[in-house]
Amino acid sequence: MTIMTKTPKLTTSIASLLEGLNEPQRRAVECPGGPLLVLAGAGSGKTRVLTHRVAFLIAARDVRPQEILAITFTNKAANEMKERIEVLVGPIARTMWISTFHAAFARILRKEAPQLGWRSNFTIFDSADQVRLVKRCLLELDFDIKRFPPRGVHAVISSAKNRLTSAGAFAETVESFFDGTVAKTYQLYQQKLFANNAMDFDDLLLNTVDVFHRFPDRLEHYQDAFRHILVDEYQDTNHAQYRLVNMLGRRHRNVCVVGDDDQSIYSWRGADVRNILDFEKDYSEATVIKLEQNYRSTQTILSAANQIIANNRDRKDKQLWTAIGKGGPVEVAKLEDEHAEARFVAGEISRLQHEEGCSYSEIAVFYRVNAQSRVLEDIFVRYGIPYRVVGGTKFYERAEIKDALAYLLLLENPADSISFLRIVNSPKRGIGGATQMAINRFADAEGLTLPAASARAEEIADLRPAAAAALGGFSRLMNDLAEAAVKAPVAETLEEMLSASGYIESLQAERTIEAEGRIENLMELVGVAEEYDRRAAGGSLSEFLQEISLYTDIDKLAEESDAVTLMTLHNAKGLEFPAVFIIGAEEGVFPHSRSLEEQNLEEERRLCYVGMTRAMQRLYFSYAVTRNLYGARSYNMASRFIAELPENLVRLQSAGGGTRTGGGRIPRNDPPAPGGFFQVGDSVVHAAFGKGTVTGVEPGGQVAVRFAQDGRERKLMVDYAPLRKT
Numbered sequence: 001m002t003i004m005t006k007t008p009k010l011t012t013s014i015a016s017l018l019e020g021l022n023e024p025q026r027r028a029v030e031c032p033g034g035p036l037l038v039l040a041g042a043g044s045g046k047t048r049v050l051t052h053r054v055a056f057l058i059a060a061r062d063v064r065p066q067e068i069l070a071i072t073f074t075n076k077a078a079n080e081m082k083e084r085i086e087v088l089v090g091p092i093a094r095t096m097w098i099s100t101f102h103a104a105f106a107r108i109l110r111k112e113a114p115q116l117g118w119r120s121n122f123t124i125f126d127s128a129d130q131v132r133l134v135k136r137c138l139l140e141l142d143f144d145i146k147r148f149p150p151r152g153v154h155a156v157i158s159s160a161k162n163r164l165t166s167a168g169a170f171a172e173t174v175e176s177f178f179d180g181t182v183a184k185t186y187q188l189y190q191q192k193l194f195a196n197n198a199m200d201f202d203d204l205l206l207n208t209v210d211v212f213h214r215f216p217d218r219l220e221h222y223q224d225a226f227r228h229i230l231v232d233e234y235q236d237t238n239h240a241q242y243r244l245v246n247m248l249g250r251r252h253r254n255v256c257v258v259g260d261d262d263q264s265i266y267s268w269r270g271a272d273v274r275n276i277l278d279f280e281k282d283y284s285e286a287t288v289i290k291l292e293q294n295y296r297s298t299q300t301i302l303s304a305a306n307q308i309i310a311n312n313r314d315r316k317d318k319q320l321w322t323a324i325g326k327g328g329p330v331e332v333a334k335l336e337d338e339h340a341e342a343r344f345v346a347g348e349i350s351r352l353q354h355e356e357g358c359s360y361s362e363i364a365v366f367y368r369v370n371a372q373s374r375v376l377e378d379i380f381v382r383y384g385i386p387y388r389v390v391g392g393t394k395f396y397e398r399a400e401i402k403d404a405l406a407y408l409l410l411l412e413n414p415a416d417s418i419s420f421l422r423i424v425n426s427p428k429r430g431i432g433g434a435t436q437m438a439i440n441r442f443a444d445a446e447g448l449t450l451p452a453a454s455a456r457a458e459e460i461a462d463l464r465p466a467a468a469a470a471l472g473g474f475s476r477l478m479n480d481l482a483e484a485a486v487k488a489p490v491a492e493t494l495e496e497m498l499s500a501s502g503y504i505e506s507l508q509a510e511r512t513i514e515a516e517g518r519i520e521n522l523m524e525l526v527g528v529a530e531e532y533d534r535r536a537a538g539g540s541l542s543e544f545l546q547e548i549s550l551y552t553d554i555d556k557l558a559e560e561s562d563a564v565t566l567m568t569l570h571n572a573k574g575l576e577f578p579a580v581f582i583i584g585a586e587e588g589v590f591p592h593s594r595s596l597e598e599q600n601l602e603e604e605r606r607l608c609y610v611g612m613t614r615a616m617q618r619l620y621f622s623y624a625v626t627r628n629l630y631g632a633r634s635y636n637m638a639s640r641f642i643a644e645l646p647e648n649l650v651r652l653q654s655a656g657g658g659t660r661t662g663g664g665r666i667p668r669n670d671p672p673a674p675g676g677f678f679q680v681g682d683s684v685v686h687a688a689f690g691k692g693t694v695t696g697v698e699p700g701g702q703v704a705v706r707f708a709q710d711g712r713e714r715k716l717m718v719d720y721a722p723l724r725k726t
Helices: 014-018 023-030 046-060 075-095 101-116 127-140 150-162 167-171 177-195 201-214 216-225 239-249 299-309 338-356 370-383 399-412 417-423 433-446 450-454 465-485 490-500 503-510 513-535 541-555 593-597 601-612
Strands: 036-040 068-072 097-100 228-231 255-259 287-291 330-335 363-367 387-389 564-568 577-582 615-624 626-629 632-635 650-653 683-686 690-698 702-707 713-717 723-725
Touching: 014 023, 014 046, 023 046, 023 287, 036 046, 046 068, 046 075, 046 228, 046 255, 068 075, 068 101, 075 097, 097 101, 101 201, 101 216, 101 239, 127 150, 127 177, 150 177, 150 201, 150 239, 150 503, 150 513, 167 177, 201 216, 201 239, 216 239, 228 239, 239 255, 299 330, 299 601, 299 615, 330 338, 338 363, 338 370, 338 577, 338 615, 338 626, 363 370, 370 387, 370 513, 370 564, 399 417, 399 465, 399 490, 399 503, 399 513, 399 541, 417 450, 433 450, 433 465, 450 465, 465 490, 490 503, 490 513, 490 541, 503 513, 503 690, 513 541, 513 626, 577 601, 593 601, 593 713, 683 702
Parallel strands: 036 255, 036 287, 068 097, 068 228, 228 255, 330 615, 330 650, 363 564, 363 577, 387 564, 577 615
Antiparallel strands: 626 632, 683 690, 683 723, 690 702, 702 713
């Protein structure tokens, strides 16, 4: 590394670096050294503090730019930090280490990888490469990839690496046949990565820790090189990232971490809120500075958010405040069902636009799970409200929804070759590209459609016996479904298809959060079909598909720049909007039933806090008395988060929507009744876990259910879980 003998000339003076900072921000920027924890509340200007602190270290503390390591999580955030620092310090910013965790440690491993046997020109496998390699390993080990989907196995391996658990160590913790399969695959996967001189993203952290642990002189080299370490969004660090920060910072202890424990919402991908909560245990001499002045929201919104988050036990106390002003009340609307809720949101958006001059792009609607967007999208299309789905895909454009509709389209029109190609190998049936090309050649020669050609698979000379058998099975499946669909309601046809095709089973086998979300979306499509069956007595599959096509055609129109933003609460972090709607505020929806089952309520409350603090001027909560979600109708209690709102800051709206009534009392929920209507021996189905049997009924509204797909017994809250008798 180049050593500079004097501090470079800055484009900004020391005085101007401190100008405009509030008192806690200034203290954080000027902190002389040593461990520093900046607890930055929502909208409190944390990026400004980080960038100005870097510039101040160079200007006033004689720190060389190359001695600073500034780390964040996304390339977008890293680039923004670089640009803002360059404005303050000039072109020297380009010589600094300002990057993501993975980019920083990949750069280190380019020099240090030979210590572990890799060559410096190692390849970094992307996500698709990683899953493909896991698939190769599973096949080589003769494991059934339908029972052990590569994506799900890879997710477990990735999680282990982020906990710094090697393949050997993982093998010692095996408790089930599935874990044993993962352990063997993990071992072979690592061998193949090494043989290919390749690493995956997780290896960039795991292998750097390994280098530092096994070669103390290399750790000392980088400890001396980086005398100041700054980490943004520290509450989102996983165990591997936590270890690396502390290993590098151990010597000089100039570790500055910025974050907010109240916004830690990513435990499902490995983030550990204890990293920020225990910072003072790791560094007993740490300076702690709280940034509590918010520059985004009204005081009413902040006071409501403060009240809700105060119910969490594991947190650092903060009280957000603002000089912006009090603002209007938090609006809470109780609606009859999800359709009334969507109409309420649409009506209120129109009112905001016409009465308050709010543009569509200044409005956002947040929900807990992607499946909730479907009813909103339908209503927005009918009302002519332009919208965009951020961080996800519009409901009818999601791959699993397109797959399910393709099955129905092929049932309706057996000559539909486009739909045939989409689903013939979805889920995987061993009917890959080579087989499809053989079908295509035979179809061309015989003048047949692809579905008709596949029905004559035994006549296709260049097909392997296994492929011919798979095609025969697919043709029989479609024939059986078509025969049953003649008299069956659309919803029944759809449910039978999802089951008989193995589509749901294949997603369940993945054992990933993403797969659970796809199952939820498919169950929501079943709900769409059930709505159609109720509304159009005697309606046909053809008419249902025609109705759906109207929505998908409208979705394909060019999006307007002025559009309402729809997104999950997880995707809302880091954004802000003048008006925010949080819909589906019901027990079991938000907080999500999974969080209640896994006793992860505090993270759900942090998620609520994040959603609330995105709102600048107007904040709405809505909940429905009854909701059809995941294909099942439930009667719901208002979310505990509504019950935790301060009554003096809330205005209740009427069940009809759109009418401001004011007054009234916030609903306070009673404990659930013991057992509900379930009894031992009942056959049940859960939206994510599949079919099971009730094995016990316990006080407090809990039932124990043993699920068939993995043999595990889970305890569920009957009033919250998406559980129904079969």
